Amino acid sequence: MTPIAFYAPLKPPNASTPSGDREMARNLIAAIGAGGAEVRLVSDLRLHDKTGDPARQAALRRRAADEVARLIPALGQDRPALWVTYHNYYKAPDLIGPAVCAALDLPYVQLESTRAKKRLTGPWAEFAQAAEAACDAAAVIFYLTANDLITLDRHRPAGQRLVHLPPFLPADGLPAASGCDGPMLSAGMMRAGDKLSSYRIIAETLAHLPGDWRLEIAGDGPARAEVAALMARFGNRVRFLGLLDRTALTAAYARAGLFFWPGVNEAFGMVYLEAQAAGLPVVAQDRPGVRDVLLPGDYPTPEAGPEALARTLSRLLDDPALRRARGAEARAMIAATHLRPAATDRFWSAVAPLLEPAA
Known part of the structure; x- marks a missing residue:
């Protein structure tokens, strides 16, 4: 099976508190894995600063640097074919994936990322810059909504592909249909x-x-x-x-x-x-x-x-x-x-060229 590294800086899929982000991360792992991959959660380090606290951001940067130092030799021995980061944005930038991928020459893609240039000043300035840099490093960014596409397209670097991945249910088929007669x-x-x-x-x-x-x-x-x-x-x-x-x-x-x-x-x-x-x-x-x-x-x-x-x-x-x-x-x-098979097909169609050996 193709090994895929997966990381979610906002909230890992194994978090104990339910949330939409946790469920979406789990759904994405299942959809990617349905294409014949072994999806590995390579880090559960949360890099979320909710309030714009420079001291917290500095502490998270140090922890991220330690994680990068751990992952480079670990993944060098057990090399994934691709790194996937879910939900990189100015309050939870991916401070790990770009550095690891640069060191190991791994393809790097993102899912549901957003750009916010207006945050490059203010309490999240350094995190916002890191989020922008991570977006720039991605070969492919999958966007879920037309609203996210606006800034992703406006600021994308040359050669980066933006691919629509419609939000989807974690199912291969539909439930029973309602008769539409109730409350x-x-x-x-x-x-x-x-x-x-x-x-x-x-x-x-x-x-x-x-x-x-x-x-x-x-x-x-x-x-x-x-x-x-x-x-x-x-x-x-x-x-x-x-x-x-x-x-x-x-x-x-x-x-x-x-x-x-x-x-x-x-x-x-x-x-x-x-x-x-x-x-x-x-x-x-x-x-x-x-x-x-x-x-x-x-x-x-x-x-x-x-x-x-x-x-x-x-x-x-x-x-x-x-x-x-x-x-x-x-x-x-x-x-x-909007079902899992459609998401699986879209994901693998977009990343397949990244996995082909260089000519």
């Missing part, structure tokens, strides 16, 4: 910030929504009380499901009539892929990242407010045939471009 479903962690903002928009939208509707909410977290307070005025029309495991969440999608999540500052949102895989039509706002994973359609802008979301929901709630038609189209889109 609306929302799903998201309950925490302060963007997630709570999406819940606020949901509550504001429901206040404008006529008819005999029902909503189930999957999720939990430290802002549970705030979310419950937002929904209290709707009584038993809103049902809280709590934090669901994969089996229970799959069942929630299967019995739902549509999926509703505004998507405030979502990078793209795995829940949209999951809902559409189950054949649910989605109601969301037209936001960068989110629009990359939704079936093309007429989604309200954030500026249109909750009234526009309520009108979109009403059209779907009043028309079962429209719900099923949109859900079937979304399901077909997921099958074609």
Whole structure:
């Protein structure tokens, strides 16, 4: 099997705390490995500075230098064919991969990296410069959304390839399809910030929504009380499901009539892929990242407010045939471009030239 070195400076795939980054890293490892590779996590060193602390950045640089010194001889004896870094950006730059690859003459690629030239001054300046240098070192950068492509393309060095890798589900096939006859479903962690903002928009939208509707909410977290307070005025029309495991969440999608999540500052949102895989039509706002994973359609802008979301929901709630038609189209889109086999094919097609012996 082809050995592949894998590294995630923001959060390693073996981290104990669940997160979208951890799950995406695990999904990527599975997708790469499905192409016949042995994917090795070569380091679990986190290089994340959340607050812009120069002292922390200096300490992380020292730890990264020690890791480079460890990895060069270790990988020299057990040489991978390729190094893959997931999620290099100004708060978590790859301080390891470029140095190791330069020393061992290994091909270096990145997945879901972002550039932020505006961070080259300020508290993250040195980390931002390191992230830019790591981007420059990559032969291929896989981008997930059109929004990320903008700066990657603007600042890419000569010869670097930018390859679209659509966000994908870690599955080879689709789950059972919903009949689109049940309640609306929302799903998201309950925490302060963007997630709570999406819940606020949901509550504001429901206040404008006529008819005999029902909503189930999957999720939990430290802002549970705030979310419950937002929904209290709707009584038993809103049902809280709590934090669901994969089996229970799959069942929630299967019995739902549509999926509703505004998507405030979502990078793209795995829940949209999951809902559409189950054949649910989605109601969301037209936001960068989110629009990359939704079936093309007429989604309200954030500026249109909750009234526009309520009108979109009403059209779907009043028309079962429209719900099923949109859900079937979304399901077909997921099958074609957003499952693991498609991701595996795109990855290996792009990196295969890097693994060919020099002429």
